[in-house]
Amino acid sequence: MDDIKLDYTNMMASVVGEYGIHEDELEALRPQSEEIHHYLMTRRENGFLPFYELPFNTKILEEISTLVEEIGGRYENVVVLGIGGSALGTIALAQALCPLYHNLMDSGQRGGRPRLFVLDNVDPMGFSQALDILDPARTLYLVISKSGSTVETMCQFLIARERMEKALGAGYREHFILITDPISGPLRRLAESEGFRSFSIPERVGGRFSVFTAVGLLPLALVGVNVQALLQGAIAMSERVTEPDIMKNPAYLNAALQFLAYRKGLKISVMMPYSDRLRDMSDWFRQIWAESLGKKNGLTGDLLHIGPTPVKALGTTDQHSQVQLYVEGPFDKSVTFLIPENYGADLIIPAYPPAPSLSYLEGKSMADLIRSEQQATEVALTKNGRPNCTISIPEVTPETLGALVYMFEVQTIFAGGLFKVNPLDQPGVEEGKEFTYALMGRPGFEKKKDEFERWYNDIRRRSL
Amino acid sequence: MDDIKLDYTNMMASVVGEYGIHEDELEALRPQSEEIHHYLMTRRENGFLPFYELPFNTKILEEISTLVEEIGGRYENVVVLGIGGSALGTIALAQALCPLYHNLMDSGQRGGRPRLFVLDNVDPMGFSQALDILDPARTLYLVISKSGSTVETMCQFLIARERMEKALGAGYREHFILITDPISGPLRRLAESEGFRSFSIPERVGGRFSVFTAVGLLPLALVGVNVQALLQGAIAMSERVTEPDIMKNPAYLNAALQFLAYRKGLKISVMMPYSDRLRDMSDWFRQIWAESLGKKNGLTGDLLHIGPTPVKALGTTDQHSQVQLYVEGPFDKSVTFLIPENYGADLIIPAYPPAPSLSYLEGKSMADLIRSEQQATEVALTKNGRPNCTISIPEVTPETLGALVYMFEVQTIFAGGLFKVNPLDQPGVEEGKEFTYALMGRPGFEKKKDEFERWYNDIRRRSL
Numbered sequence: 001m002d003d004i005k006l007d008y009t010n011m012m013a014s015v016v017g018e019y020g021i022h023e024d025e026l027e028a029l030r031p032q033s034e035e036i037h038h039y040l041m042t043r044r045e046n047g048f049l050p051f052y053e054l055p056f057n058t059k060i061l062e063e064i065s066t067l068v069e070e071i072g073g074r075y076e077n078v079v080v081l082g083i084g085g086s087a088l089g090t091i092a093l094a095q096a097l098c099p100l101y102h103n104l105m106d107s108g109q110r111g112g113r114p115r116l117f118v119l120d121n122v123d124p125m126g127f128s129q130a131l132d133i134l135d136p137a138r139t140l141y142l143v144i145s146k147s148g149s150t151v152e153t154m155c156q157f158l159i160a161r162e163r164m165e166k167a168l169g170a171g172y173r174e175h176f177i178l179i180t181d182p183i184s185g186p187l188r189r190l191a192e193s194e195g196f197r198s199f200s201i202p203e204r205v206g207g208r209f210s211v212f213t214a215v216g217l218l219p220l221a222l223v224g225v226n227v228q229a230l231l232q233g234a235i236a237m238s239e240r241v242t243e244p245d246i247m248k249n250p251a252y253l254n255a256a257l258q259f260l261a262y263r264k265g266l267k268i269s270v271m272m273p274y275s276d277r278l279r280d281m282s283d284w285f286r287q288i289w290a291e292s293l294g295k296k297n298g299l300t301g302d303l304l305h306i307g308p309t310p311v312k313a314l315g316t317t318d319q320h321s322q323v324q325l326y327v328e329g330p331f332d333k334s335v336t337f338l339i340p341e342n343y344g345a346d347l348i349i350p351a352y353p354p355a356p357s358l359s360y361l362e363g364k365s366m367a368d369l370i371r372s373e374q375q376a377t378e379v380a381l382t383k384n385g386r387p388n389c390t391i392s393i394p395e396v397t398p399e400t401l402g403a404l405v406y407m408f409e410v411q412t413i414f415a416g417g418l419f420k421v422n423p424l425d426q427p428g429v430e431e432g433k434e435f436t437y438a439l440m441g442r443p444g445f446e447k448k449k450d451e452f453e454r455w456y457n458d459i460r461r462r463s464l
Numbered sequence: 465m466d467d468i469k470l471d472y473t474n475m476m477a478s479v480v481g482e483y484g485i486h487e488d489e490l491e492a493l494r495p496q497s498e499e500i501h502h503y504l505m506t507r508r509e510n511g512f513l514p515f516y517e518l519p520f521n522t523k524i525l526e527e528i529s530t531l532v533e534e535i536g537g538r539y540e541n542v543v544v545l546g547i548g549g550s551a552l553g554t555i556a557l558a559q560a561l562c563p564l565y566h567n568l569m570d571s572g573q574r575g576g577r578p579r580l581f582v583l584d585n586v587d588p589m590g591f592s593q594a595l596d597i598l599d600p601a602r603t604l605y606l607v608i609s610k611s612g613s614t615v616e617t618m619c620q621f622l623i624a625r626e627r628m629e630k631a632l633g634a635g636y637r638e639h640f641i642l643i644t645d646p647i648s649g650p651l652r653r654l655a656e657s658e659g660f661r662s663f664s665i666p667e668r669v670g671g672r673f674s675v676f677t678a679v680g681l682l683p684l685a686l687v688g689v690n691v692q693a694l695l696q697g698a699i700a701m702s703e704r705v706t707e708p709d710i711m712k713n714p715a716y717l718n719a720a721l722q723f724l725a726y727r728k729g730l731k732i733s734v735m736m737p738y739s740d741r742l743r744d745m746s747d748w749f750r751q752i753w754a755e756s757l758g759k760k761n762g763l764t765g766d767l768l769h770i771g772p773t774p775v776k777a778l779g780t781t782d783q784h785s786q787v788q789l790y791v792e793g794p795f796d797k798s799v800t801f802l803i804p805e806n807y808g809a810d811l812i813i814p815a816y817p818p819a820p821s822l823s824y825l826e827g828k829s830m831a832d833l834i835r836s837e838q839q840a841t842e843v844a845l846t847k848n849g850r851p852n853c854t855i856s857i858p859e860v861t862p863e864t865l866g867a868l869v870y871m872f873e874v875q876t877i878f879a880g881g882l883f884k885v886n887p888l889d890q891p892g893v894e895e896g897k898e899f900t901y902a903l904m905g906r907p908g909f910e911k912k913k914d915e916f917e918r919w920y921n922d923i924r925r926r927s928l
Binding site for chain 1: 469470471472473476478479547548549551552563564565567568569584585586587588589590591592593594596597613615616618619622623625626650653654657658671711712714717731732738739740741747750751754755757758759760769770771773775776778779780781783784785786787788789790791792793794795796797807808809810811812813814816818819821822824825828829830831832833834836837839840841842843844846847848860890891892893895896897898899900901902903904905906907916919920923924925926927928
């Protein structure tokens, strides 16, 4: 059992009032939910939703463990060149499952494992500062792009590749592993023509659903995460999230709660872990939720442009930044707390007689404090009529994180059905890509350049 | 001149249509704006808005530079214990103004300056992992709390203090500097009774407006930021943001644009720097904007609960995560791009004949790419009717960042007037604090414990 718990007490109207959800609203979703469930199961059987099967793929585990054994100790640095779905799962899970100061430890403290750098931007200052601290001879690059042509990642790759060849000569190729489409695209062709080692991202697995492929598993395994346990956690969750009854399926139920909250005007969905290690799960979730559900769909009116806005927050930190707004501001958001029941460490607060006004803390622990603060914030929100729910995991482990990721993936796919959008595409980013190609002079995009000019330079610009 | 530019072309209805702003709407704000301006200037003259004067305080610069000279080279680690306004300015400005991998460099590369750790949470795992990597003899703690009683910071302090005393004996006191109220509170009393070195946060300067006091200046100076230049930048901005005419004052104008956008239902305000170094400016802004404006005010109806929700994004990274939603989702947000005109470094994209389909990138630079992507995203949003504006700074320097921070501070205070809220208080977080005290057994909060029970344990809990 994965033991992940979804507590939705404070999503209900009986507790939070006007903006809460009524039992009968959940009930009313049953027929539609059953339809969506059957649709998903049929799509799955027919091979159109392969993300469901990824945790069951033991072959990839063998490939990766063979590779890690062969080369794992050889490098001081593993560098991911990738963006969006090629980066966010690795960032979130490394933050959760490596020591928090992994990169600051010396090699012995890291058990001989490499440091991890995920370079997911193209700021020339940021990228050149990264290259400056990476010893070419001790660095392995994982170049990750499903299409094999993502412009940011290709730009990084071309620059890093040249540097490495200059530093290391022909043997530089061993320092690159390409993770891309099994058949097509520039990276796949380079793997074939230039002999780079490569891994495939299975067909029909989109970037934001790819963390259980080599995209996430390889970098995580290289830095010491037990990726087998990660997949076992996902498998342990798989039964719960294929249960047809929304009241028994945490992924479906949470999707339904979020959908109903959205319909009541709570269009912002805050994810607020109370845990340093779970901090970046919000960034991973932010992508899968926003990019899957933020769509122009086939409907009209208010439903033409749809999609909840996920917001990242961190407890207790953001109590001193965002909670004022959450408690008193507009009724336009729900909050999902994400908490580990056990923090895996604790610190007792000692006495300090010169500060008598702090003596109430004596003998309590830091875990007592962070738990109290989460519960206090929960009750403050609830009392002020602000819907919120809590997802708890027993402890931050590869198993629980694997289960959590799998649950959120299914939740997202199911929510696509409720919101009546295709959760697997992202047509709205195509136009920006085309304008970028036009500005970068890629052949075939000349007309887009003209259009850009009309919107950028041919209008009266106003500035101060 | 600070040369910060606010380009608001794409906020206007003439460009983006329905959700854009009309000239006459800006004009109509003039009388109210003049009133707010005069109110602010009067409050300022009477000493109620001392944040305005902070950059002009040369005395603090002398004190800090004396201290840095005395002890700066002695430490390998500077650790800030603080949360919210005691942490976010330092995090944002260190990210902008220190080398990005400052903490990974060896002492020589850092010019003998210490590493910086800002510990702004009470996760026992996170805090104990931090303590484990900090050599007591080489570590300086800055304990920052205006009230001197912030529970998270006091908990950290009590634990770290005991560790340091055990490791270093009576001399441990030299490893702590307290930054707190000039007169009252537990930290101030400890500074007096125990002889800890201390700095004062001037009266009436709230946490989120305190970055130009010792709160931000001391840690930044210790790690090598030119804090004098930072304040000079703020001073250079001060004239522009005290200009009465909203059409000539970038702080007032941006507040007005954001206010009008909010009134049109764009209640989410995304800040999206295209720069690794400017990344955490969004977190600092998120606090000042949300906590100052997210309020229950004296009005009724839709205006009873008010406040824009600031959202952090990063370009180009979030083009692969959030932009799908921004382009196609509901019309509920505006985007503010934050860009440096000069990235301070550049990398030319080299040729790579084995990948002919990437040859269009050859000879272009990474700065060309990130600029093209920002402009492409800007035009994609604009074409889809999504209001957006761009704040540009010539380069990321202490001067420009000082100017930017000062501009946003004035923008926030002025926006308080437009939204008709008190931007200096945060009544909505008091209740959560009281529930925390009750749960932690602080004397005087017994009744709050009973109330907590009613909301937490005495209701039917629903979970799965």
